[in-house]
């Protein structure tokens with residue numbers, strides 16, 4: 252009771268305080284906001300947004316802060332859905348120090364004089380808009396932070412840009428269309444610069460000298476431009492630097508030994524360039540280095556042993572260079588943090604280094620396309636976190652031992668060991684190995700000339716999504732149980748000696764039947780499952796998503812016989828289907844026309860007979876098609892897009908006639924027309940024409956709305972054409 256009575260008394264001093272606060276706030280806002288600022292704000296934003304700016308005192312508006320004189324000092328309206336151009340009257344807010352209009356839909360150019368009167372500006376953030384035109388000069392001497400990234404700015408940086416910015420600490424203009432030289436003399440104005448991000452623009456020319464004057468520089472990014480020349484010599488004077496990120500340019504020359512002076516460096520990424528020379532021999536002095544990404548260059552020579560002293564390395568990627576040397580002679584055992592190692596496509600020799608197996612954090616390992624020999628050692632099982640393993644294109648032996656050992660892994664999601672074990676026999680394995688490889692999603696052992704059959708243990712891999720056994724000498728039939736693997740959507744068995752019928756059980760493949768049944772290629776792999784380098788290093792495509800693979804069944808060049816099962820029509824999600832160069836007989840089943848997502852269908856070089864079903868014209872996405880060299884007969888369905896394919900798609904069928912083949916059909920000789928009539932395509936010609944024009948209209952209309960989707964389909968298609976021809980060389 253007593254304590255309760257006391258409380259009001261205790262509150263009295265607070266009450267007075269609150270009252271004083273209230274009075275003083277009333278007094279200070281009595282000034283109201285400056286009229287010019289008020290009017291400028293109204294005219295700048297009123298029409299552009301649905302801001303709640305109803306009261307008369309603009310200092311109380313959302314996003315606005317004033318000083319005691321009622322002048323607007325900060326305008327913070329990120330992510331407010333503001334549209335339209337930046338009004339010149341913003342320049343009337345002459346006391347503005349913080350301007351943040353990030354993540355709106357602002358467009359149009361910055362007026363050249365816009366910032367000239369904003370002489371108190373300290374922080375400017377216009378990132379994530381659609382602003383265009385040239386960058387405007389920012390003459391404020393107080394400016395500290397400038398973020399103009401993720402817009403559409405173009406042209407070159409004006410020479411006066413940030414010339415007087417003696418306190419500048421961070422500049423981000425990444426992700427625009429800016430060209431010309433990088434303004435690296437910025438540090439002559441300000442010695443306080445910590446962050447410079449010029450990446451993802453069209454900057455060209457050399458990286459000029461000037462960075463050496465950035466005595467506080469921590470982050471320098473200029474990747475994904477067209478920069479050429481060597482790394483600037485004074486970069487090595489920026490002793491405080493922590494991140495050098497220059498990927499995807501045209502930089503050449505070597506990495507100077509002086510880089511070891513940059514002892515705080517944690518990120519060094521200069522991949523996709525033309526760097527040459529050897530790695531600095533004392534690179535181990537960079538003990539803080541976490542990321543070293545130098546793949547796709549022309550680095551050569553031996554790896555310096557001191558590299559293994561970079562004990563904080565998390566990711567080391569030296570793939571696609573010309574490095575050499577005996578890997579077994581290197582001691583990886585100190586790289587306890589290493590999670591990802593990629594040495595693909597170099598000239599490394601020796602056996603798999605045992606010391607590598609002490610890198611307990613290793614999750615992804617790619618040593619493909621080197622000259623490694625010997626066997627996979629049982630010690631590899633100590634890599635408990637390993638989920639990605641690619642060793643293809645080496646000279647490993649003992650596939651029986653390899654499979655036995657690898658089956659000891661619980662975690663593996665990807666195994667690609669193609670082009671090793673030449674001519675050995677693929678072990679059938681133990682039927683009881685059911686519980687192994689629980690997480691295996693990609694298995695590739697192609698191009699090995701392996702004998703034997705499809706191993707039975709595969710039937711337990713409920714998560715298997717992609718299987719590549721192509722270009723071996725496997726025999727026996729294609730097991731029906733493949734159809735029970737619920738996630739499988741990519742099967743390549745090309746170039747083997749499989750015989751027997753095409754099992755109708757394949758039509759059960761859930762991942763090829765309905766989107767819901769199984770997620771298709773979800774997730775991201777730590778390393779690419781597929782790499783493609785075209786035109787001698789001009790373009791490089793790497794695919795880390797399994798969804799980059801098509802939903803496909805490739806059975807080309809085997810000895811399959813019998814008819815194509817009509818059940819195949821259930822695989823509605825199939826995008827590519829290749830049955831060419833086999834001994835298949837019978838009709839092309841009408842049900843094939845249910846495969847409405849097909850982009851590529853190759854039935855050439857079999858013994859198929861009968862007519863070409865007119866219903867195949869339902870396959871609107873079909874971009875590649877061949878039935879060449881069979882015994883097909885009758886008229887090529889007229890008035891359908893099937894006729895749009897090159898005559899080579901139909902050649903080698905003496906009984907086929909009509910466009911695009913040069914031979915005309917005899918009126919009386921119409922077995923295929925009759926057949927079509929039987930199948931319910933009476934009055935075929937008119938209906939087909941109608942169908943065709945409807946389809947055509949649909950495609951035109953569709954293009955307008957969903958152009959990018961269609962485009963990406965056709966791009967994907969082009970790439971998979973390529974994939975099918977060279978896949979085995981690059982897979983993994």
Ligand SMILES: *[C@@H]1O[C@H](CO)[C@@H](O)[C@H](O)[C@H]1NC(C)=O
Pocket residue numbers: 303305306311
């Ligand atoms: C607009 O702001 C005023 C005062 O700032 C407030 O009282 C009012 O509820 C706000 N209206 C809306 C719709 O948010």
Ligand SMILES: *[C@@H]1O[C@H](CO)[C@@H](O)[C@H](O)[C@H]1NC(C)=O
Pocket residue numbers: 286287290291339340341342343
């Ligand atoms: C604000 O700026 C615009 C354009 O710079 C100018 O025309 C206008 O007179 C200014 N408004 C006020 C209230 O000063």
Ligand SMILES: *[C@@H]1O[C@H](CO)[C@@H](O)[C@H](O)[C@H]1NC(C)=O
Pocket residue numbers: 329351352353374375376396398
């Ligand atoms: C601008 O606002 C966004 C969203 O609140 C914020 O993430 C960003 O850091 C701000 N920019 C600056 C330079 O402070």
Ligand SMILES: *[C@@H]1O[C@H](CO)[C@@H](O)[C@H](O)[C@H]1NC(C)=O
Pocket residue numbers: 392393394417418
């Ligand atoms: C630069 O920053 C320092 C420290 O914050 C400050 O004292 C100085 O006045 C600033 N100079 C300019 C020109 O803004």
Ligand SMILES: *[C@@H]1O[C@H](CO)[C@@H](O)[C@H](O)[C@H]1NC(C)=O
Pocket residue numbers: 378379400401423424425426446447448470472
């Ligand atoms: C620069 O801005 C982009 C977004 O536009 C962001 O992704 C990037 O991390 C920023 N750079 C730095 C160094 O913060």
Ligand SMILES: *[C@@H]1O[C@H](CO)[C@@H](O)[C@H](O)[C@H]1NC(C)=O
Pocket residue numbers: 383384385405406407
């Ligand atoms: C910059 O973009 C504008 C359109 O936004 C265009 O008119 C102008 O020609 C471009 N300038 C350069 C140098 O590309």
Ligand SMILES: *[C@@H]1O[C@H](CO)[C@@H](O)[C@H](O)[C@H]1NC(C)=O
Pocket residue numbers: 439463464485488
């Ligand atoms: C910039 O660096 C160069 C060489 O490191 C030096 O000679 C020059 O005095 C520096 N300039 C400024 C303004 O610090």
Ligand SMILES: *[C@@H]1O[C@H](CO)[C@@H](O)[C@H](O)[C@H]1NC(C)=O
Pocket residue numbers: 490491492515
């Ligand atoms: C390196 O980083 C440490 C800790 O962040 C710092 O104390 C030191 O001054 C830095 N060294 C240089 C040369 O910047």
Ligand SMILES: *[C@@H]1O[C@H](CO)[C@@H](O)[C@H](O)[C@H]1NC(C)=O
Pocket residue numbers: 508509512
């Ligand atoms: C940088 O490294 C070179 C070569 O190792 C050395 O000669 C030079 O003195 C170093 N500079 C600094 C500032 O430590």
Ligand SMILES: *[C@@H]1O[C@H](CO)[C@@H](O)[C@H](O)[C@H]1NC(C)=O
Pocket residue numbers: 577578579580600601602
């Ligand atoms: C590679 O190095 C290991 C260990 O130093 C050695 O045993 C082996 O003979 C070397 N192999 C080659 C091909 O030089």
Ligand SMILES: *[C@@H]1O[C@H](CO)[C@@H](O)[C@H](O)[C@H]1NC(C)=O
Pocket residue numbers: 626629649651652653655656
């Ligand atoms: C193949 O590897 C297994 C398991 O490591 C081993 O037991 C076997 O001796 C090896 N075979 C040959 C021929 O080296």
Ligand SMILES: *[C@@H]1O[C@H](CO)[C@@H](O)[C@H](O)[C@H]1NC(C)=O
Pocket residue numbers: 897898899
């Ligand atoms: C058909 O394909 C062949 C071989 O690809 C080619 O030489 C020919 O020019 C093509 N004909 C037409 C009409 O496109």
